[in-house]
Amino acid sequence: xxxxxxxxxxxxxxxxxxxxxxxxxxxxxxxxxxxxxxxxxxxxxxxxxxxxxxxxxxxxxxxxxxxxxxxxxxxxxxxxxxxxxxxxxxxxxxxxxxxxxxxxxxxxxxxxxxxxxxxxxxxxxxxxxxxxxxxxxxxxxxxxxxxxxxxxxxxxxxxxxxxxxxxxxxxxxxxxxxxxxxxxxxxxxxxxxxxxxxxxxxxxxxxxxxxxxxxxxxxxxxxxxxxxxxxxxxxxxxxxxxxxxxxxxxxxxxxxxxxxxxxxxxxxxxxxxxxxxxxxxxxxxxx
Amino acid sequence: xxxxxxxxxxxxxxxxxxxxxxxxxxxxxxxxxxxxxxxxxxxxxxxxxxxxxxxxxxxxxxxxxxxxxxxxxxxxxxxxxxxxxxxxxxxxxxxxxxxxxxxxxxxxxxxxxxxxxxxxxxxxxxxxxxxxxxxxxxxxxxxxxxxxxxxxxxxxxxxxxxxxxxxxxxxxxxxxxxxxxxxxxxxxxxxxxxxxxxxxxxxxxxxxxxxxxxxxxxxxxxxxxxxxxxxxxxxxxxxxxxxxxxxxxxxxxxxxxxxxxxxxxxxxxxxxxxxxxxxxxxxxxxx
Numbered sequence: 001x002x003x004x005x006x007x008x009x010x011x012x013x014x015x016x017x018x019x020x021x022x023x024x025x026x027x028x029x030x031x032x033x034x035x036x037x038x039x040x041x042x043x044x045x046x047x048x049x050x051x052x053x054x055x056x057x058x059x060x061x062x063x064x065x066x067x068x069x070x071x072x073x074x075x076x077x078x079x080x081x082x083x084x085x086x087x088x089x090x091x092x093x094x095x096x097x098x099x100x101x102x103x104x105x106x107x108x109x110x111x112x113x114x115x116x117x118x119x120x121x122x123x124x125x126x127x128x129x130x131x132x133x134x135x136x137x138x139x140x141x142x143x144x145x146x147x148x149x150x151x152x153x154x155x156x157x158x159x160x161x162x163x164x165x166x167x168x169x170x171x172x173x174x175x176x177x178x179x180x181x182x183x184x185x186x187x188x189x190x191x192x193x194x195x196x197x198x199x200x201x202x203x204x205x206x207x208x209x210x211x212x213x214x215x216x217x218x219x220x221x222x223x224x225x226x227x228x229x230x231x232x233x234x235x236x237x238x239x240x241x242x243x244x245x246x247x248x249x250x251x252x253x254x255x256x257x258x259x260x261x262x263x264x265x266x267x268x269x270x271x272x273x274x275x276x277x278x279x280x281x282x283x284x285x286x287x
Numbered sequence: 288x289x290x291x292x293x294x295x296x297x298x299x300x301x302x303x304x305x306x307x308x309x310x311x312x313x314x315x316x317x318x319x320x321x322x323x324x325x326x327x328x329x330x331x332x333x334x335x336x337x338x339x340x341x342x343x344x345x346x347x348x349x350x351x352x353x354x355x356x357x358x359x360x361x362x363x364x365x366x367x368x369x370x371x372x373x374x375x376x377x378x379x380x381x382x383x384x385x386x387x388x389x390x391x392x393x394x395x396x397x398x399x400x401x402x403x404x405x406x407x408x409x410x411x412x413x414x415x416x417x418x419x420x421x422x423x424x425x426x427x428x429x430x431x432x433x434x435x436x437x438x439x440x441x442x443x444x445x446x447x448x449x450x451x452x453x454x455x456x457x458x459x460x461x462x463x464x465x466x467x468x469x470x471x472x473x474x475x476x477x478x479x480x481x482x483x484x485x486x487x488x489x490x491x492x493x494x495x496x497x498x499x500x501x502x503x504x505x506x507x508x509x510x511x512x513x514x515x516x517x518x519x520x521x522x523x524x525x526x527x528x529x530x531x532x533x534x535x536x537x538x539x540x541x542x543x544x545x546x547x548x549x550x551x552x553x554x555x556x557x558x559x560x561x562x563x564x565x566x567x568x569x570x571x572x573x574x
Binding site for chain 1: 309378381382402405407409411412413414415416418419420421422423426521522523524525526527528529530531534535538539542556558559560561562563565566567571573574
């Protein structure tokens with residue numbers, strides 16, 4: 001049983017912790033979070049504000065903080081010899097971030113898996129397999145309808161916003177509309193806040209619509225989905241998921257954590273890892 | 288450009304040859320087949336009855352002969368230092384056959400990919416990813432409706448059968464009906480032939496129905512499909528394909544051939560290989 005901590009104790013952190021408790025090969029040995037209070041539902045698990053404050057040094061860490069906070073935390077863990085998996089979700093920044101984490105991983109002589117959520121992550125592996133089978137095809141990834149945890153976290157972090165939920169609506173052929181339900185802080189400037197959302201790199205590439213509401217709670221829903229289409233003439237491959245967003249992210253992070261221990265030192269994306277390495281039980285039932 | 292041969296020149300052999308010609312990293316340098324006549328559509332490609340009869344020694348071989356003929360051919364190629372990929376399709380025999388080919392691969396200090404069609408093969412990698420993401424789920428693989436090339440080849444090889452087509456009809460939850468359209472040879476015994484089909488290990492696990500026809504040709508159709516369902520409570524993952532059977536098998540074999548060159552010496556199943564290794568161009572567009 002390998003000793004693993006979870007960094008961050010939000011929806012994904014709790015889902016990853018639950019998945020660790022259900023894994024035959026892992027032991028949840030701590031949380032790292034900003035306030036060192038016990039995590040609801042995991043009251044017996046030690047909590048600290050950083051990894052060195054925990055009673056024992058973990059072998060691995062699952063990082064569930066918002067994407068923009070991941071890198072400094074992960075590189076520090078890696079350089080201290082702690083294996084890691086994160087669910088960093090800014091697609092276009094993945095290759096550069098991986099390059100930097102590669103150095104930290106080599107320094108610590110260990111491995112990490114970068115972008116190990118359901119997209120990027122699981123979907124990336126599926127798309128790679130689809131494309132390998134039909135190299136001339138076009139692949140479209142259609143998300144939702146569902147709440148994007150990454151986009152909601154970014155919207156919430158904007159000055160003047162008290163709470164926010166960002167819903168992803170598929171428009172077909174890989175295009176999306178993002179509907180942001182935002183609660184303004186007192187005295188915040190609507191125009192400025194709206195501009196800040198729309199010009200953030202998380203939102204600027206998509207069609208977006210901001211609606212100011214009294215409460216974002218009615219829009220909070222962890223159900224999500226994806227429809228990946230791969231079309232080449234009369235032939236097609238489709239991958240469809242209807243899932244609970246934090247549950248699946250937590251599960252994928254635990255699989256990635258497991259695989260990290262099996263790779264040569266370095267930083268990996270999920271399509272660079274043999275699918276068998278993600279399994280707790282390495283049987284051949286899925287051949 | 289790596290020099291590759293195709294062993295077998297049936298539907299899959301021709302599809303693999305076409306896929307090789309379209310690959311930026313491979314050169315089709317010969318066919319090995321029983322009669323050393325040119326292969327229709329590939330008249331300029333050298334043909335021989337065995338690999339040593341070809342003008343040059345290939346670096347890799349794609350083996351497309353019926354499953355039961357694969358192993359002796361593949362082990363000989365491996366022991367002679369030729370990388371290999373096959374589309375052996377008898378699921379339950381895969382682990383044992385891999386073990387034996389592993390020895391041949393180690394002897395030749397090279398690698399091969401075993402069971403590299405669309406199922407086993409591509410679907411195996413998809414199932415493994417699905418299961419890694421939801422370890423407590425149930426996965427059902429539903430084939431067809433469509434013609435099974437493997438089952439048709441086995442039916443055709445039975446004494447007393449002149450020609451045959453085996454159609455797979457999905458009954459749901461991973462159960463299938465196999466409908467075999469068989470043309471009897473003159474003086475063949477219907478009862479004996481039917482018994483031989485139904486007791487073959489390819490057919491004995493499924494519900495089967497044999498119909499004797501004057502010509503199997505009207506039932507010949509290379510379209511096929513699969514629907515893989517992964518269900519866990521309210522959540523689901525589905526993978527759906529509607530494809531041309533030999534085309535997809537040929538493409539997957541070429542991807543597997545490519546990946547074979549990147550692995551440490553040994554015999555591999557597709558889920559044991561990083562999906563990125565199947566790509567001719569190792570970009571990050573599919574992240």
